[in-house]
Amino acid sequence: MTQQAEPAVTTPPAPGPGKESDGRTQQRPLALRLLARPEVGVFLGAVAVLIFFLITAPAVRDGSSMANILYQSSTIGIMALPVALLMIGGEFDLSAGVAVITSALTASMTAYQLSMNVWVGVIVALIVSLAIGLFNGWLLVKTGLPSFLVTLGTFLILQGVNLAVTKLITGNVATDDISDMDGFDQAKALFASSFDVGGVNVKITVVWWLVFAALATWVLLRTKYGNWIFAVGGNKESSRAVGVPVTFTKISLFMLVGFGAWFVGMHQLFSFNTVQSGEGVGQELIYIAAAVIGGCLLTGGAGSAIGPVFGAFMFGMVQQGIVYAGWNPDWFKAFLGVMLLGAVLINLWVQRTATRR
Amino acid sequence: MDRYTPRSRKLAPMVAVAAAAALTLAGCSSSSGGKQAEEGGENASAGKANTPRMTVALVTHQAPGDTFWDIVRKGAEAAAAKDNIKLDYSADPNAGNQATLVQTAIDKKVDGIAVTLAKPDALKDVIAKAKAANIPVVGLNSGVSDWQKLGLMEFFGQDETVAGEALGKRLNEAGAKKAVCVIQEQGNIGLTQRCDGVKKTFEGTTETLNVNGTDMPSVKSTITAKLKTDSDIDYVVTLGAPFAMTAAQSVDETGSKAKVATFDLNKELTGAISKGDIEFAVDQQPYLQGYLAIDSLWLYKNNGNYMGGGEAPVLTGPAFVDKTNVETIDKFAAKGTR
Numbered sequence: 001m002t003q004q005a006e007p008a009v010t011t012p013p014a015p016g017p018g019k020e021s022d023g024r025t026q027q028r029p030l031a032l033r034l035l036a037r038p039e040v041g042v043f044l045g046a047v048a049v050l051i052f053f054l055i056t057a058p059a060v061r062d063g064s065s066m067a068n069i070l071y072q073s074s075t076i077g078i079m080a081l082p083v084a085l086l087m088i089g090g091e092f093d094l095s096a097g098v099a100v101i102t103s104a105l106t107a108s109m110t111a112y113q114l115s116m117n118v119w120v121g122v123i124v125a126l127i128v129s130l131a132i133g134l135f136n137g138w139l140l141v142k143t144g145l146p147s148f149l150v151t152l153g154t155f156l157i158l159q160g161v162n163l164a165v166t167k168l169i170t171g172n173v174a175t176d177d178i179s180d181m182d183g184f185d186q187a188k189a190l191f192a193s194s195f196d197v198g199g200v201n202v203k204i205t206v207v208w209w210l211v212f213a214a215l216a217t218w219v220l221l222r223t224k225y226g227n228w229i230f231a232v233g234g235n236k237e238s239s240r241a242v243g244v245p246v247t248f249t250k251i252s253l254f255m256l257v258g259f260g261a262w263f264v265g266m267h268q269l270f271s272f273n274t275v276q277s278g279e280g281v282g283q284e285l286i287y288i289a290a291a292v293i294g295g296c297l298l299t300g301g302a303g304s305a306i307g308p309v310f311g312a313f314m315f316g317m318v319q320q321g322i323v324y325a326g327w328n329p330d331w332f333k334a335f336l337g338v339m340l341l342g343a344v345l346i347n348l349w350v351q352r353t354a355t356r357r
Numbered sequence: 358m359d360r361y362t363p364r365s366r367k368l369a370p371m372v373a374v375a376a377a378a379a380l381t382l383a384g385c386s387s388s389s390g391g392k393q394a395e396e397g398g399e400n401a402s403a404g405k406a407n408t409p410r411m412t413v414a415l416v417t418h419q420a421p422g423d424t425f426w427d428i429v430r431k432g433a434e435a436a437a438a439k440d441n442i443k444l445d446y447s448a449d450p451n452a453g454n455q456a457t458l459v460q461t462a463i464d465k466k467v468d469g470i471a472v473t474l475a476k477p478d479a480l481k482d483v484i485a486k487a488k489a490a491n492i493p494v495v496g497l498n499s500g501v502s503d504w505q506k507l508g509l510m511e512f513f514g515q516d517e518t519v520a521g522e523a524l525g526k527r528l529n530e531a532g533a534k535k536a537v538c539v540i541q542e543q544g545n546i547g548l549t550q551r552c553d554g555v556k557k558t559f560e561g562t563t564e565t566l567n568v569n570g571t572d573m574p575s576v577k578s579t580i581t582a583k584l585k586t587d588s589d590i591d592y593v594v595t596l597g598a599p600f601a602m603t604a605a606q607s608v609d610e611t612g613s614k615a616k617v618a619t620f621d622l623n624k625e626l627t628g629a630i631s632k633g634d635i636e637f638a639v640d641q642q643p644y645l646q647g648y649l650a651i652d653s654l655w656l657y658k659n660n661g662n663y664m665g666g667g668e669a670p671v672l673t674g675p676a677f678v679d680k681t682n683v684e685t686i687d688k689f690a691a692k693g694t695r
Contacts, residue, residue, distance in 0.1 A: 057586075059582075059585055059586040062585065064585065064611075065582065065585050068578050068581045068582055068585070069578070069582075071574070071578055072574065072575060072578035072579075075572075075574040075575070111387065111391065112390070112391050112392055113391075113392050114386070114391075114392070115386055115387050115390075115391030115392050116386050116387055116391070117386065117387050118387070159421070162422070163421050163422050166422075167427070171693060172424065172427055172693045173422045173423065173424050173427045174424050174599065174623065176392075177390075177624075177625055177628075178390060178391070179390075180389050180390035181387040181389055181390035181391050182387035182388055182389060182390075183387070201610065267574070268573055268574065271573075271574070271577075271606075272573050272602070272603060272606075273602075273625070274599070274602075274625060276422060276424070276573075276599055277422040278420065278421050278422020278423060278571070279422070279571050279572065279573065280571060280572070281571050282569075282571050282572075283571065283572055316578070319569075319575065319578075319579070320578055320579060320582045323566070323579050323582040323583050323586065324582050324585070324586050326586055326587075329540075329564075329565050329566055329567040330543075330567070332543065332567045333543065333567075
C-alpha cells in the first residue's frame, strides 16, 4: 500500500490516460512479461533438456541425430496441436491415439480391397476421421456428458472396431502391403518423404508440423474462431450469452482432432506400407501430455499453439536422448517420467518467478 | 411413418451424391497391387471327421491385434473344422483374467481345454479344478518348463530361451560381433527370455533396447538413434515380424552396416527375406501350435492318444527361415498361416 502513496507525493498526476504511473498498471519489464507466457516456460524447459543431452550424449550433437529427434517429435507434435486447441476449448479426446490407426486402416483397406488408386483410400479415410470427430462432438453437445466419458467410449469402440473389422476384411490383424499400388508414390511424397538439408536427411513431417503450428497460432490469435475457442473453454454459458456459437466451435474442434489423426495416420501408412490394427493405444496420453507440458490448462480457456510444439519436442528429445546417452534400457520409462516432471517443474517455477511482484 | 418423409427427401440428394462419388471412384482403380493381384490361395483342407461334435476352449494370453496369435488361432480353427469341433477362443494378456477365462470354460463344461502358460503360477489352481472336473487340459506356446508340474497332458511349443540360444548360435556362424535385441513390450517374460537366450550363446556383445511397440514412428526413431550412437552394431535382432520391417528401414536410412534378424514370421517378412533386406527369421510355427493343441484333444477323446507320450513336450521350433528355404514358405505366409 505504501507504493501507492509514494507516487502521489513525488510525481504529479498523469496528464493523459496513456501515462498511468500509480504502479498497478505499470508495464513490467519485457523479460518478465515474456517469462510469464506459458510457451516461454516450456521453451526454457525444452532448452534445458536439449542442453542436458547435448552434454551427456555426444551423439545428439550430430545433425542427423537432431533430425531423428525432430521426426519423432513431429509425429507427436502434429497430433498435439489439435489436441491442444481442443483442450483450450475445454475438452479432451481420449480416442485420438487409436483414431490415428483407424484412419490408416481405413485408407489401406479401402484401397487394397477395392483395388483402387490409394488416393481414394486417403479421401475415404479423411471422411471417416472427420466423421469420428463429428460423432464425438455431436454426442458431447447432445448429451452434455463430460468429454472424458464420451471419448473414453469412442476410444474403446475404435479399439475394438480396428481389430474386428481388419480381421473381418483381411482375415489377418494387419493390413496388406499397398506399396505397389497406383498413387502410392505421390501419397508418400506428400505424407512420408524426406529431403536433404546440408547433408542431413529431414523428414517432411517436421515441415508439416511447423506449418500446422504456424497456422494454429494464427487462428488462435488473429481470427474470430480463435477467440471462440478461448471463450468456450473459459466459460461455456457466458460465451453462449455473448453470441459465440458454442456447439459449432466444440464440434469443429473435435473434427480438427480427426483431421490431425488422419494426417498422422496417412504418415504411418505411407512410411510403413502396412498397419497393425492393435497399435495406437496409449498415444492419446502422450498427445495430451505434450499439450499440458506446453502450457495448456487441463481445465480449458488458456494455452497456446506454440507451447505444444515445444512440449512435443521435449517428449521426443527425452525419449531418444535416453537412447543416445546409452542409459540402462530397463530404466527407460522411469527416466522419461522423471525428465518430464523435471521439465514441467522448471516450467512452473519460471512462470511463478516471472509473475511474482 | 410421416415422421420419416422429410428424411427421405433429404436422403435423395445424398444418394445422388453417393452415386456420383461411386462413378468418380470407378475411374480411380489401381492397375497394380491390391486385392485383384492377390493370389487366391486355398486353405489346407483335410476333409471332416464324422466323430460326435465336441467343444474345446482355447485360452491364450494374446494381446489384442497381435499377428502372431492370429496365426495360432488360424491353426486351431483349421483343426477344429477338420475334427468336427466347436472352438471357443478367448484371450487376455493379464494372467488373473486368463485364469477367469479358463474357469468360464470349465463352467461351460467343455470337452477339452488348451491353454498357454505365460504365468504358470496364476493358472495352477484353475487347471487343478479342470482336472477335478475331468476335463483334459493341454498346454501350448509358453510354459515348456512348467506343463508337467501343473499336470497337463501334453504340450506344444517352443522354449523361448532355446529359440534365443539357437539365434545366438546363428549369429556366431554369421560372424557377428555386436547385436542389439529390440524389446517391443518392456517386462514381457517371453520376450525377455528370447533376448536372454541370445545373450547366452552369442559370443559377441548383446545389448537390449526397449521401444514403444504401439507407435511405429517411435520404434523407428529409437532404433535409428541406437544405430547412430553405436556404429559397431552389426546385427539388429527384433522379437516380432513387424518390428523387423521397421528395423530394416532404420538400418537403410542410417547407412549402418547392421543386418536384421528376427523372431516370428509374417507375409511381408518372407518377401523381405527373399529380397535380402532381412537375413533370417526364427519361426516357432504358431500355426502348428494351435493346430496340434486342438487336434491332440480330439485324438485323446476319440482314440486315447498322447502326443509326446505324455512325457516329453512336442517342440514346434526353432525353425529357421532364410534365403535358402523362403520360397517354399512364402506362399503359406501369404495366406497368413505361417
